[in-house]
Amino acid sequence: MAVTFFSMFFGAGNLIFPPLVGALSGRAAVPALVGFTISAVGLPILGVIVVARAGGFAHLSARVSRHFSLILGVAIMLTIGPLFAIPRTASTSFEMAVVPFLPSGARPWAQFAYSVVFFALAFVVAQHPDRLTAVLGRIMGPILLVMIAALFVACLVVPHGPFTAPTGVYKHDQLIQGFLDGYQTMDLIAALYFGIVISANIKELGVRDESRNRAETGIGGLWTGAMLIIVYGVLGFVGAVSETFHAIDPTTDTGATVLTNLTSHAFGPVGLAFIGIVFVIACFNVCTGLISTCSSYFHTTFPRMAGHRVSYRVWSLVFTLISLAIANIGLSAIIALSVPVLEFLYPIAIVLVALALFGRVFTQRFPRAYLWTVLGAGIASGANAIRGLAAVFGAHLEWLDRACALLPLQQVSLGWLAPAAVGLVIGIAISIAERRRAR
Template identity: 30%
Template sequence: MHKTKEIFINGFALFSMFFGAGNLILPPLLGKNAGNLWIWVTLGFFVTAVFIPMLGILAHARLQGTMYDFGKKVSHSFSLVYCFIMYAICLALPAPRTASVTHEMAIAPYFDSSSLLTSSIYFGLVFIFSINRSKVLELLGKFLTPLIIFILLAIIFVGIFTAPEAVNPSSFKMPFVDGLLEGYQTFDAIASIVVGGVLVVSMNFNTNTSFEEKKELITKAGLIAGFGLLIIYAGLIYNGVLFSSTFGEDATRTEILNSLSYQTLGNIGSVFLSVLVALACFTTAVGIITGTADYFKGINNNSQKVFIITAIIGCLLGIAVGQFDVKYIINIALPALMFIYPITIILIILNVLPEKYTSTTVFKIVVAVTFLFSIPDFLGFIIDTEYLSEIKNTIPFANQNLGWVLPAILSFVIANFIQKKKLN
């Protein structure tokens, strides 16, 4: 009984870690555009926003270390650079996005103030909370997540029974791929590596808890978190489908979520959700800033000065990027995600697979091939040349921004085949 309780407590903790309020704005728009093909979109979104992140937790269950351990089989230098890039992306994109979501959902509908003012006050408070490591955030986290889940479930269930009959046709040509790539924007796979390790280390294990027992606890907690994410994401996508005819053609992600909450729960429900989302965004931002500052403090002889400098840089970046609207931040995030997400997915999968198939050589070859074939996807969002188009036309699935998938699988099979030959 005690063990089951512990599994559920850690499962809910993991869920709240992934449950960044910014993610809430992604599924309803997907549903609006998916129309009658919403199941395919949901499956695609599930792969990158739920399944891969849960594999990340399984990898942590096996490694029981830090983010550095994910890439150490490639090389020490690679893992250090990978960690640096991951934290830099977290400071530059998902952290500022929380301020932008807060402005569009909780400030702009009620106050006539600039987004720059919002992001400045917002990250000023984030800095204060990060430096003081206030326990208020822990209290907020305990009550915030259940409240937001309750409101979202209310929106989902009320929406299912009160939605208009008209549903717009799908605007997606490849719904599964569109869902897959939108799942990148949740940053959940990155979160599974960045914050997952912190959570795994901080789990309250007894001193006599064995490695296998820890592994079982982390794995089951991950499954609970994954199931929770799937219910919320699928429900919001489906509501986006059901209410698609009520949204404006150019409605933004935050406008659609606000409209959903208003149409299902009325004005009070909409205001309540806005406030809770703003608070949840704030806890996410503090978590990112503190986690990143902790990492750089750790690799610099636990220097508090480095911690403060990193927190200042993170908050200044937050103010600079957070003043832009959510749609703009999502658009500028795409090239970075096309660059880092394939490598992150491959590192997660390699760390989950049995060790006999994932030697140091296999790690190096597969990661190198993945990096090489993800370059056209990355460049495709920065430059548009005839030469690049020709290259993408020769690589399977490259025009769907998944050109790295087949080469990664083939390199994994070939590297294992060659290794087996050498052993024989």
């Protein structure tokens, strides 16, 4: 079951971001990877556990309100679906499998042609999602692990220079920056929907007692977390070694560039071809799975639009076409746009997971804490997301910058913590007052 969990979590983003962290942090890779592991492993595993205990993410988020549950669910599905995660599968596989062999000047048309074929095939296969699980769990997961092990061994035996000094955003505060870059795996917000699925799978294996099922979910999550920690450590080391061969541009290059540089140096064209094929297959399977997941969610949640029935196939076609358009803006642009959105969603998800860890206390004694804590975190993280999106498009909202600068820990991108704490206090106070009036 732990291997299955690992396959569910480990996609293209999990392959490209740890090497980038290692390459940019260099000699400071350890604290950077510790921060990355906290947000990319610790929080998702906690998310799996608390969602299973709550009986599903819809039940957990409904503790804030039913409308909030619907809005957040749609936002998460669009984020891990057609706006960012699905387009990233095509962009990442193109960067790894095609770009190293392209002549100069051929990239725009080649990327468009590749994306059309990639998404056309993904759309067809996504119409039969039940056939993907065996391929992902039994074939692609082991192949990816073997590939990572081969890269690790190559880094041990191929001579390389000393690790470089931290560059780019990792010049300072490596622990915090690693924590923030862990958002890019999107695993926490994905885990909010994985938890109930994992619990159901364990139930199918015969563990039907509720308390035992929760315990087994937790054990499976811990084993998955251990696997992810090892793999992220290995990929971070691979990235640090790669940087000693080929320096990257912190503003434009990605983890795909880091892996391409190392593979080319260690194995030559054969290595590039091998890792490219693996990325194409892995990204293709993840893409079809995400198209299926998002289409199923919207088909179930919105079976009719404007008085007309909307089928699963229509939703999947819409999401495929949106993903095709976004994929062609390039991997770096997709990552840049996703950062502000994830900086908005992640604090809300973190707050929900943290409160759910003490579910009985807050659900029974201080139920208003959910609404007010999420509201505090959401206002602050939303303001920062607006700033981030404006900056991506070259704009600067000085009044909003000044307002956000007043928040404690804003300089390390954790300005949402204080408003969340204030909201928690307000929620507890309102709950106590309501309980006294009820007496």
